[in-house]
Amino acid sequence: MKTRRAQSGLSFIELVASIVIISVATFGLMLAVTSTVNRSANPMVETQAAAVAGAYLEEAMLADFCDPAFNPDGNSATTCRNECTTRACSGGCGGAVFSAESGRASFDDVCDYNGLTDSGAKDRNGNAITGLTAYNVSVRIVDDATVTLGSPALSATAGQVVRIEVQVSNPSLGSPVTLTGYRTNQQ
Numbered sequence: 790m791k792t793r794r795a796q797s798g799l800s801f802i803e804l805v806a807s808i809v810i811i812s813v814a815t816f817g818l819m820l821a822v823t824s825t826v827n828r829s830a831n832p833m834v835e836t837q838a839a840a841v842a843g844a845y846l847e848e849a850m851l852a853d854f855c856d857p858a859f860n861p862d863g864n865s866a867t868t869c870r871n872e873c874t875t876r877a878c879s880g881g882c883g884g885a886v887f888s889a890e891s892g893r894a895s896f897d898d899v900c901d902y903n904g905l906t907d908s909g910a911k912d913r914n915g916n917a918i919t920g921l922t923a924y925n926v927s928v929r930i931v932d933d934a935t936v937t938l939g940s941p942a943l944s945a946t947a948g949q950v951v952r953i954e955v956q957v958s959n960p961s962l963g964s965p966v967t968l969t970g971y972r973t974n975q976q
Contacts, residue, residue: 831961838957838966841910841924846955846968848913849902849928854951854974855882856898870974873948876932877974878903882948883932899951899972903930910957923961929954938971949974 799807855869859882873882883900890901894914905928910921931952936945943949950973958965 834959834961835966837921838924838959838962839968841921841926842955842957842966842968844910845905845926845928845957846953846970849899849930849953849955850970850972852899852902852972853897854899854972856900859883873974875948876946877948877951878930878932880932880948882974883930899953900930900932902928902953904928923959925958927956929956936971938973943973 853869854877855873859869859872860867869882873880875881877883878900883898890896892915893905893911896902905926907926910918910924910926912918931954932945934944934946936950936952937943938950945951950971953970953972954967955969956965956967
């Protein structure tokens, strides 16, 4: 009597089962990757939004704290630091009270930037920046009692500090990019 040798290898059913298991695992992995990619912002768009916000923030922070027209005692030797003792933008040392400049190119103090909104990133002269027209920028200057900085604290209500908030949005971003900085009255 002849004995049959056991054959080694996969049966047709085992092969089909393996293919189904690998297919389901691959589909699940691709679904997870697709979901992650769809929910994440385009890194280039996010980086550009941060760069735009940084440029606007730097421009506002480099502006004078007080409006050059602010000189309540008429003495040219009097400094902004000595004279600005109330809220900078709403209390009188900034451009909101003295000379509200007509355009960004003529902004001469940090308060002038309050309420600035640009539909599309623009340079200081108001010219649209090529390739950045989908970015919307808004700037807010805060000089209320919530703004204090350091120890001993500099206070916005004493004309010593303002908070600058720049927000940049783009349809491709899930949420806007916001940068914040502080400008002190240190003349």
